[in-house]
Amino acid sequence: MEIFESIAARRAVKHFDPQHSMSEEEKQRLLSAAVLSPTAFNIQNWRFIVVEDPALRQKIREAAWGQAQVTDASLLVILCADLKAWEKEPQRYWRDATKEAQEFILPAIDNYYRGKESVQRDEAMRSCGLAAQTLMLAAQGLGYDSCPMDGFDFDAVGKLINLPDDHVITMFVAIGKQTQPPWPRPGQLALDEVVIKNHF
Template sequence: MDTLSAIRERRSVKHFDPEHEMTETEINGLLELTLLSPTSFNMQNWRFVVVTDQAKKDALRAASWNQAQVSEASLTILICADLNAHVDAERYWVNAPTAVREVLVPMIAPFYEDNPQLQRDEAMRSVGIASQTLMLAAKAMGYDSCPMIGFDPAKVAEIIDLPENHLIGMMLTIGKPLKDANARGGQLPYEDVVFRDGFPKKA
């Protein structure tokens, strides 16, 4: 499926075939595409916990107000982020020319250190970009997905052994749909959300 079709056809699906298993090749290919997502300073601060173990998926379902897709989808992925990714910045530019490294690497840590709000904002930006990449890649591979925030973050963190200084940005389920998504609820008018050169002045 081409990218434009994947964007148009991607929907949040709640009902997945619990018998379907994705192959390791499919899972790895899906995540390798996702890892091409952009991040600020190439920090790659996202971390992906890919859950296929049924008992663990069942535990996550219980922490997600018993939403069936969490345990019935082929994959349940917790898209997390490392809030300390700005530390040890040299590793993000190991393959860059020396001149590029010498300019960029010294900029990274000072930009984020002592600014927890910026660290969190950057983490959530990265999670959002990666999540969309993941959903579109899944759609292009013939799978559907459902992005979720409906879960108890403390319980989920315990289930996946979330390290300190990390956050959970989103849960995402991926699999073969048993039924189509509901009809779209309705898009806001284009002119209500898209403005040229700035917001319109109030009368």
């Protein structure tokens, strides 16, 4: 599917075919696309928890107030972020760069994040949001439907997946084959209401 068609066709689908299985090749293709998403300083702070265990999916569904897409989608990805990725061997993010680039970037990474917890968290949300959109558009391009989700008990899900203390959950993305079309778009704001030129 052409990219603009994918953008227009992508909707938050709530009803998936629980009998449909996605091939390992398709899963790898989607996740390989997601990790091409941009991150500040190339820190690649997203972590993709692919939940395949049916019993765990059922528990997560309970923590998501019974939403069927958690168990019925072919692929459930919990997008998390490592808040401390910036200080965990940051040279590996720039191993293929020139020595000059490394000497400039590595101290800049430390200076940008150290002691700034709100910056670390904001960056996590930005990075995972970009990755989620990449994942959903890639799924659309492969003929799948998707649903971004934040309607769940974050603390309960964190316990279920043994979330490390220095990580946060940002959202879910459920991917599969729809069994019911989504509602028509409820109403997009006009461009002249949301596009501001130069300043407010």
